Amino acid sequence: MHEDTITLYAFPTAPGFFNFSPFCTKVEILLAMAGLNFTVEMPEDYKAFSKGKLPVLKDGDQTIEDSEFIRLHILQKYGKELNGSLSPTEKAIGHAVCRMLDERTVYGLVWTRWAENTGWAQTKPIFFEEVPDEAAEEMREQVTTAAKEVGFGNFVPEEMQTLIRADLKAVADLLGDREFFLSDEPTYLDATLFGHIANLYGSPIHSWIESIIAEHQNLVAYYNRGLARWYPNAAQAAT
Numbered sequence: 001m002h003e004d005t006i007t008l009y010a011f012p013t014a015p016g017f018f019n020f021s022p023f024c025t026k027v028e029i030l031l032a033m034a035g036l037n038f039t040v041e042m043p044e045d046y047k048a049f050s051k052g053k054l055p056v057l058k059d060g061d062q063t064i065e066d067s068e069f070i071r072l073h074i075l076q077k078y079g080k081e082l083n084g085s086l087s088p089t090e091k092a093i094g095h096a097v098c099r100m101l102d103e104r105t106v107y108g109l110v111w112t113r114w115a116e117n118t119g120w121a122q123t124k125p126i127f128f129e130e131v132p133d134e135a136a137e138e139m140r141e142q143v144t145t146a147a148k149e150v151g152f153g154n155f156v157p158e159e160m161q162t163l164i165r166a167d168l169k170a171v172a173d174l175l176g177d178r179e180f181f182l183s184d185e186p187t188y189l190d191a192t193l194f195g196h197i198a199n200l201y202g203s204p205i206h207s208w209i210e211s212i213i214a215e216h217q218n219l220v221a222y223y224n225r226g227l228a229r230w231y232p233n234a235a236q237a238a239t
Contacts, residue, residue, distance in 0.1 A: 006038035016233030025195035034080040107152035112207035172216035
């Protein structure tokens with residue numbers, strides 16, 4: 001069966017824990033929601049893939065790069081829409097919010113992990129334990145430079161916090177008192193949202209963004225629900 005041939009290439013993470021990449025977490029949840037069996041591996045050199053990033057899905061003789069194209073592959077090949085009862089308007093709102101998280105909010109995560117010294121001190125031993133210091137610092141410089149090139153890295157800390165706070169307030173306001181995002185059942189939108197909230201709030205790499213999420217009880221509750229649903233082993237370890 002096709003399900004036996006699915007391999008997700010993702011960054012290494014502790015067993016049973018969500019991936020430390022929001023995009024890899026997104027795909028893990030999408031595959032789980034679709035009921036597909038898959039294994040997770042770390043490729044020897046992920047930059048050898050054409051887009052030079054993870055996640056990448058190997059499904060039989062097909063190789064799909066980028067989390068959104070993987071979502072579309074799950075829809076096209078397996079007929080799994082994963083959209084519950086979302087209306088066209090809700091899908092449109094969800095699309096816009098997901099792009100905000102993917103293309104702007106994520107740079108808060110990137111900056112606090114790679115550029116800020118306190119974050120880098122936590123990030124380096126997780127991702128570069130067996131890598132020479134020179135290579136690790138070179139990668140840090142590349143990531144930090146990329147964050148500056150897109151603009152986010154050029155803001156002062158207070159400005160960064162203002163922008164991230166606004167993004168997360170928008171998510172909290174739209175979530176409201178619902179169990180899941182714009183829905184009472186999980187949809188593909190939650191794969192994206194949980195991937196970001198989990199990494200911003202529940203990661204072992206701590207930052208000032210955690211306190212912003214903690215300002216919204218519904219986001220904290222959403223994180224706990226998602227953790228219990230998709231990563232029960234991690235949820236148990238946290239209690």
